[in-house]
Amino acid sequence: MQMLHRIQRSKFLLYPCSCPLLWCAQELVLFNPKLALKPQVVVVNKIDLPEVAERLPDTLAMLKKECGHNRVMAVSAATGILGSSNILWYYQNL
Secondary structure, eight states: OHHHHHHTTOSSEEEETTSOHHHHHHHHHHHOGGGGGSOEEEEEOOTTSHHHHHHHHHHHHHHHHHHTSSOEEEBOTTTOOBOSSOHHHHHHTO
């Protein structure tokens, strides 16, 4: 519950693609309908792995369709690789 109160102060919501996107979004809206108005970013991690990199174009397209926007980014937390979009750039330009 404490985490949900902190989310209300955030500039945008960031979802790792391993979580069920629609479920997370619905749960947040049930907690506070204003959270649905915040910009949302979906992040695909582990793009340094060959099996993830191979499926990346299809995965990005599917996620963009599922979440209804183009704020889908690819990163590798292990190597620091950022995809075509930079999360920090997005955050600074809100």
